[in-house]
Amino acid sequence: MTETDVTRVTHRIDVAAPADAVYRIVSDVSLWPLYFPPTVRAERTAGDDSDERIRIWAVAHGEVRTWESRRRLDRAAREVRFEQTRPSDPVAAMGGRWEVRERGDGDCTVVLDHHYRAVGDDPSALARIADAVETNSVSELSHLRLAAERAGSEDELLLDFSDTEVIPGPAADVYDFLYDAAKWPERLPHVVRLDLRENVTGLQYMEMDTRAPDGSVHTTVSGRVCTPGRRIVYKQTRLPPVLRAHNGEWLLEDAGDGTVRVTARHQVVLNPEGIAALPEPPASLGAARDAVRHSLGSNSRATLARAKAFATAR
Template identity: 50%
Template structure:
């Protein structure tokens, strides 16, 4: 009789529960949890979210790919969510996890409490091979991110109608009569920006390589403002060469802001044959206290919006102009050893 094969005994999944009370209506809180387009701006750990399959308006399944920081590293995974607006719940389960996570799921639950809401964030998870050291790392990341996300959700929801005055988006575009690969290469090669862009004083770039391609960039940059001052920002960028798109999130922002996200896109220009529209998109959330500290006690949010719009727009417009000149010079046959052939294989 053949011996019975021994199978490793898997430990039970670890579970956690984090809660917060929010002075806002449950439906308003639920909308912030359900609308993943807002997550990079609301939640500190979230860098970018791609909606692969949208849920119906009345609720149902949604498929997402998420990039977020955990224990100082950028992880990405694919998750399936089930949205239930009537019950104000969102359940989630990672379809494809990133090591050391073997599996993870959970739920958001929003319920009335007094004049506000009670939010519960549940997680269950396993580590690869039930490794205790990996479980400890996952526990730290889940605790840190859950606490940060609930704090951010509370702060954002409690702004109420004031958030509309603090939160705004804008963009700048330029038409390029050149090769899209050259334009994208210019934007992607941020390590060359100090020698290519007059407003970039210093830039340190570190890249995470996935499957042999550098798709996540960590940037520490000193930028010159139009008034001559210099400020430091740190950012994470995710590169999508197949879409000719770069998305980013600033982790360290200037004093007047609490959040800044954006993206660079290279798309066919409408009504043209072979030209490209290159656009810099910005989404900003202002910090009222930072605005007063920077512009004085009598400064208005309109003043701050105008100043931020001018500063960010001036720098992004400068980058767009130089990207245009770079690509059009190459299209005209001008030699440039730092051109597209100096770009990464991803471009």
Template identity: 50%
Template sequence: MVPSAASATHVTEHVITVGAAPETVYGLVADVSAWPQVFGPTVHAEVVEPADPRTGGEELIRIWATANGQVRTWTSRRTLDPQARTIRFRQVVSADPVASMGGEWRVDTVEGGTTRVVLLHDYRAVNDDPEAVRQIERAVDHNSRAELAALRNAAELGADRDELHFTFRDSLTVNGSAQDVYEFLDRADLWPERLPHVARLALTEDEPGIQHMDMDTRSPDGSAHNTTSIRVTFPERRTIVYKQLRVPVAMSGHTGRWEIEPQGDGTVLATSWHTVTLDPEGVRSALGPQATLAEARALVRKTLGTNSSTTLRHAKQFAEERHAAS
């Protein structure tokens, strides 16, 4: 639908003070690839056309984020100015009911060694529909407050963030079709029949390529764990990315992706990636007051890696049996 020429522009401003250096805060806003770990509403974000990280300039990004309980995706063009520590953004392709949206991040030094962050938005609703305006206003207000609070939490971790934040992977070589491996991972609704550690899984789709997953898994000790995630699938890349919405108490964030890459020798490399941010208070609550971050990292690595490796082994078996039968 095309907005009318008389559509009203609505403007919002959200502000927060952060106890961290402005360079640290600006860096977190500028690094789109880290947004799913920093910002709760962001499920996945990627740079389509990058800007120079030192001098700034224009870049094109694509974002998948939750708004009013649904996953929305849009493309934005950003103008980064590292010297002024400002980032202007404008959606190139908006998702209904948004007709247009843009805004600006401003990161300023204030007295006392703290940083003031201002997040501005301007938007128009499709056909100026009053209910759409209210819906957009609620989403912008909720997400802006959540993003600024999360930005403050991440920035104030300081040097500890490098210890709390880590990424790891597990890989298997498959003598089969990349498409068959992808199919196994994509059809998560069949995992209870195919994977021994999955007791129950409910899978729904808002639209093709955006999946909501509610899963119960069994641990080796017999205990059950429930996780809810949003997955974004890219069949043409044979890649699936996901964000866990409800994380264990020891974590503050968990994202991951499945990648299937054909190799030059006719085999396929299937890889599971995990990125985790630990919650120091949650670690002490879950593992005891004397628990160290190193112990928590090792436990998380083992737990997530075991489940991922099990899934990869069964995907490998599925693809190789199909290949042998063809």
């Protein structure tokens, strides 16, 4: 790339939290699905805390996209430099830098730089990339600030729970039921409507209307990353007002004797403002936690029961 080929853009935000606490979130990509709405899944694939390779799956323009990046981390400078190693069309090259600057009053400023090019320097592709960088950068920075500033209350707002079912039959049959979400409205009583888009096999974007135990219907938008026969990871990017984040996964493991152990896991961050705005808000945060656990768990258990019936009938 030459300087004239590259588009450069900078975003920044002030955060009322210590620089080290903010850098921890920036540097640990395993936290990103919880804190950054576009990120469905993120993991380190090689390296260490100073030089690593990561893979990210994220929602952009109504689809799930994935890429690999190399990151160089400088803890002393609170800086992370990144460069995509395998950009996907229409991105020809993408890189940048996170920098967390201490302000001297216990707060900090986060600077996020990007540089990028479009395949063939196509103007329409460049516009799509610019829009995605702008949208995701603004979202990531605002949610980074929110996560860092609410760190003291994180334990009481975070729920991490799971439900498990042992199902007779091959994992492939259970996986097929969970993967073929387009058929859920006819298979699952709590799913009212579901629109699914899958431009790349295994990367799904879906909009779903779900009926809660109290009879109310909520619309959610999710990205899903599907690993055949083993795992489906998902992230809700449009949420009911009582939640700030909701990540989940369906995990399939061999349980022996021709059975498969299926675990439905949820990781949720509550939204106190959304809870308080309900027509009949729960009496306490603990009651809200119980209500969310019951609602999500009920739907997961219903799905597991139907998956079991589907697999045993084949």
